[in-house]
Amino acid sequence: MTTLPPDGPRRSDDTSNLGWALAVVLRRWQELAEAELSDVPHGSRGFHVLGACADEEAPTQAALAARLLIDRSVMTYLLDDLEEAGLVRRRVDPGDRRVRRVCATERGREFLADLRGRVARVEERVLSSLDAQARELFRAAAGRAAAAVQRAEPELDPCAAVRDVAGDAPGARRGRSTGP
Amino acid sequence: MTTLPPDGPRRSDDTSNLGWALAVVLRRWQELAEAELSDVPHGSRGFHVLGACADEEAPTQAALAARLLIDRSVMTYLLDDLEEAGLVRRRVDPGDRRVRRVCATERGREFLADLRGRVARVEERVLSSLDAQARELFRAAAGRAAAAVQRAEPELDPCAAVRDVAGDAPGARRGRSTGP
DNA sequence: CGCAAATCGTTTGTACAGCAAATGATAGTG
DNA sequence: CACTATCATTTGCTGTACAAACGATTTGCG
Numbered sequence A, B: 001m002t003t004l005p006p007d008g009p010r011r012s013d014d015t016s017n018l019g020w021a022l023a024v025v026l027r028r029w030q031e032l033a034e035a036e037l038s039d040v041p042h043g044s045r046g047f048h049v050l051g052a053c054a055d056e057e058a059p060t061q062a063a064l065a066a067r068l069l070i071d072r073s074v075m076t077y078l079l080d081d082l083e084e085a086g087l088v089r090r091r092v093d094p095g096d097r098r099v100r101r102v103c104a105t106e107r108g109r110e111f112l113a114d115l116r117g118r119v120a121r122v123e124e125r126v127l128s129s130l131d132a133q134a135r136e137l138f139r140a141a142a143g144r145a146a147a148a149v150q151r152a153e154p155e156l157d158p159c160a161a162v163r164d165v166a167g168d169a170p171g172a173r174r175g176r177s178t179g180p
Numbered sequence C: 001c002g003c004a005a006a007t008c009g010t011t012t013g014t015a016c017a018g019c020a021a022a023t024g025a026t027a028g029t030g
Numbered sequence D: 001c002a003c004t005a006t007c008a009t010t011t012g013c014t015g016t017a018c019a020a021a022c023g024a025t026t027t028g029c030g
Helices: A018-036 A043-055 A061-068 A072-084 A106-126 A132-152 B018-036 B043-055 B061-068 B072-084 B106-126 B132-155
Strands: A088-092 A100-104 B088-092 B100-104
Touching: A018 A043, A018 A106, A018 B018, A018 B043, A018 B106, A018 B132, A043 A061, A043 A072, A043 A088, A043 A100, A043 A106, A043 B018, A061 A072, A061 A100, A072 A088, A100 A106, A106 B018, A132 B018, A132 B132, B018 B043, B018 B106, B043 B061, B043 B072, B043 B088, B043 B100, B043 B106, B061 B072, B061 B100, B072 B088, B100 B106
Parallel strands: none
Antiparallel strands: A088 A100, B088 B100
16 A cells, blocks of 8 residues: 655765755764763763863863854853863963863863763764774764864855845745854 | 964864764755755755655655654644745645645745755865765765664654665664663 | 544644844953 | 953844644544
8 A cells, every 4th residue: 555665865866965964864973972971061062062172272162162163152051061060160361361261170081081982882873884994984074074164164265156145035034144 | 363273173083073073064064055045944954855855755744754853843834834935735645634745846846956956066065175086985975874874763653664674775774772 | 333542743832052242351452 | 541352251032852732533442
C-alpha cells in the first residue's frame, strides 16, 4: 500500500544541500553533547567557552564572542554562570581597565580535560558512519572552512553587491544590516 | 589595533572541536543564506521545507519534521506561511484523514529552482577557502554523515517501522547499543 | 458493535538564544 | 578639558525549541 519511496538523501549529489547536511550533523552533535555535558553550566556552549579560555591566553570577552560566534550579551551571563561554578575567572585588565580577561581556573582545566574525553566519544559516534580516513578528511575540511570563515568574519567581504534586496518580500524578514 | 594572536583553530589536531567547526561553518552558511533567501517565508528553513516537499512524494508533516529535524509545532506555522505564499499546498490524505500531505505547487517548484541557484552560490562562498577537491570531499562527507544520522534517528519514533531501510551504506544498522 | 488507546496536526505556554539599542566605565585624541 | 570610541552590561523584542493539552480520526480489543 503505502510504499514509501526509498528514504535517504536522494539529493546527495546536488550542490545546494550542504546547509541541510551541516544542520543535521550539527544537531546530532549537539543532541549527544548536551546529554553528555549536562553538568556544565550552559552545556555545549559552556564547554566551548571553557575550552577557549583554557587554550587562549586570557582572552577578552569580545575575543571569546568573536571566536565562538556568540553574541556579546549572551557571553555576559554565560560567563556569569561559568564563573559562579568556579570554572573561569574574570579579571580586569590592568593595562586597559575596560576589558575583562577571562582565564580558566585550575579546577576548570581539570574539568575541561574530562569534558574533552566525553566530547571526543560523542564525535566518534556522530561520525561513526565514516571510515577513519573519511572521518579525518571531514574533520580537516571542517576545521579549514571554519578557520577561513573566522578570518572572513570581521570585515564583511567586498562581494556584497547581491545583498539587501528591496523590501518586496512576502516573508517580512528583517533585513540584515550591512554592518554596525 | 590589537595584534591578534595567531588566531585560527590552533587545536585543529584535537579531536574535540568538530562541534565548534561545524557550528562556525553552519552559522556562516545561514548568515549568507538568510540574506539571499529573504523573500522566502522563513528563510533557510522555508527553503529546506520547500525542497523536501518538491523532492519527496507529498510527505506528511510528521515526515517533513523528522527529515529536517524541526519540531512538529514549528512545522505547523512554518507550513502555514509557505501555504499562504502559494508555494505549497496541504491536502488531507483520503486514505487516512488524520494526516496532511504537503506538496509543492507549480509556482513553488519554479521558485525553488531559482532558490537552489542562489544557495549554490552561497555554498561556493562558504567553502571558498577549500580547493575543489577538498570541497567535494567535504560535501560528500557531510552528506554521508547526515544520511547516517537520519538513519540513526528513529529512536525518536520507534513505531515508525514503515520505512524501508534499503541500506546503501554499510553503517545502516539501527538499534544503538549505548543508550543515553 | 462500542468504547478505549493511539496518532496526527494544531494550539498554548514556557524557556532560551540572538539581535539591537541604550547605559556606564574607561581609554585615546585633539 | 572636551569629545569620541570601545568594552561590558542591561533591557526589550523576536524567533525557535520543547512540553503539554486538545480535537479529529483511526485502530484495536472486549
